Amino acid sequence: MEKIKILHIIKSLGRGGAEMLLPETLKIHNTTTFEFHYIYFLPWKNQMVSAIEQAGGKVTCFQAKNNLTLLMQYAKIAKYCKDNGIQIIHAHLPWAGVVARMAGKVAKLPVLYTEHNNFDKYHFLTRVLSAVTYKYQTKVLAVSEDAKEALERRRLFHDIVYVPNGVNTAFFSKESSFRKLNDVETFVGEDKVIGTVAVFRKQKRLDVFVEVARLAQQKNLPFKFLMVGEGTEMPLVKSLIAQYQLQNIYLAGLQESPADFMKYMDVFLITSDFEGLPVALLEAMSMEIVPFCTPVGGIPNVVKDNQNGVLLKSQETTEIVSQLEAKVLGEITNFGSLQKAARATIVADYSIQRMVHQLETIYTEVLHERK
Template sequence: MKKIRILHIIKSLGRGGAEMLLPETLKLHDKEKFEFHYIYFLSWKDQMVEAIKEAGGKVTCFEAKDNIRLLTQYKKIIGYCKEHKIDLIHCHLPWAGFAGRLVHWRTNIPVIYSEHNMQERYHPVTKILNKYSFNSQSMAIGVSEDVTLSISKNISPDIPVKTVLNGVNTDAFIKSGSLRTKQELGIPADALVIGNVAVFRFQKRLIEWLRVFKTISDRNSNVYGLIIGAGPLEDEIKKEWKSLGLENKVFFPGLKTDVKPYFEVMDVFMMSSSFEGLPIALLEAMSMECAIVSTNAGGIKEVVRNKIDGLVCETNELGKLEVLVQKMIKNPDSLTKFKRAARDRVRAKFSLNIMVKELEELYSNQAKLEH
């Protein structure tokens, strides 16, 4: 049987949510039916490259230092598609999407576009380009109902738009009980750890996260923090970290390809985001039995049902995060209950197996339409 050749196009292969999904879904895809290729553009953001190759993907970088240069690479993408007889293109995030639409316009190769964010949160130029080019592709995917509704509200597309919820590999993200990370960081074995995994951007509100943690820490001496990631606001965030006197209480391990050792030691995964699509780190944390305390930004409210799977508050009430965490600290049975509930929730509704099955059905249908 002839394999269906899929080309994923994405701006970078660094450690972002959309990027992390590519090797994880590839591990579960039916390699007898599909062949997977990947093109990215920011050569210095390549943390996922080896993981994709190890899972059987073919990776190529058409280097582009900015968004305009990225778009000019579309002729190279067309050449790649002809050389490798690509049957379908799957683009992720706007600028890769714009490049994919140019290829679709010139070649008529089916293009699926995955939207990971809310339209309202994009730069005005990105919003305009997205709106007026959106129908120049075969179909679109929203990673949460909120994202799909945002597309409908802001773009009103003529092409089909389907929600395919992000997922996590619950067989891979499972707690083993290792305390090695605590030992390496010098955190006491019996300490309660509050963590987050995030790109250091404004939307994650990590400065406010630190302030909330400070209040919690002042009332609970055996509480420690972990923030895994990096990004443009790192200097500002670490300045606040020092100003709050948290150098020996909150640790910044940096950008990590493998975050499981850090989820291993987290008791509470606390998110302070002002907006989200459907964050992969949240699903990973839940699969690793971290109790969830979060704002209800974007797709988070589709995952975490308040007082059932975790505790949530409004995005404009960040101070309430401290109150919600304190409830768990004061009631160990409640903390244990929410840890188990988090994993049960993702296993039932946000398994990567479900996501992969839905994607493969879309790939097969679009490839049939081509012929």
């Protein structure tokens, strides 16, 4: 039987959450039924390429210097689809979504688009181009109820399905074997570790994260802070650490295996202004790291206050530190029960197997409806 050929289109293959899901889902997909192709545009953001190729995916870079030259690739993408017998285009993130819809219209192929964030939070031009091309797609897959509701309010599209992200719960487990990091172990000592794994963007409000560390240091609390990632906000983070002369933050930078660092974390702190459904959050919870998060995007779908984590009432650093003191250091809360409940939530509802099964069902239904 001929395989069903799916083309994923994404702006880059760096270490963002959406990008890292592509090789992880490919490892689980039924590759006797499906064949997966991948197109990306930023050649300097290629960290996921080898992982996808090792899992059997076919990766091509249509080089683009900016968003305008990215959109001009639509004819090449349409030709790629024709030459390779592509049957479904599946796009991720806004600019890739726009060019995928243009290519799909030319190639007369169904286009699926995964909405990873709240549409209302995008730049004005991004919203306009997305809205203009939205009619040229077949189905939208929203990773959170928040993302789904934002599209429904605007009445941009009628066929929107909730498909939450998933993680490999077998790998992201407290019981897994990870690298021993001697310098990290020396740094954290016997203290509790508050961590984050993220692309350092403005929306993440890492200035708040650093301010929490500053207040914890002022109060001489037994906390250490571990930051894993890289991005445009790194200069700000470094300048704040230097300005406050903080001794309790370890900047790990961009890492090939963030889980090696996550194993040292007790708390996963998210201070973002907005989110979709962070893959790193799901990975952390699967490793029994207790989430402390601002209640934005799809986070409240997963984190239930005082049941499997803590939903922060504000981004006020005094409030956050107070919560950390009470829940992590205080004897009133059974911190161990929060750890177990965090993993149980991911195993039950957010496994990569569940996500892949839902995607394959959608792919099959879309093709069946076109016949």
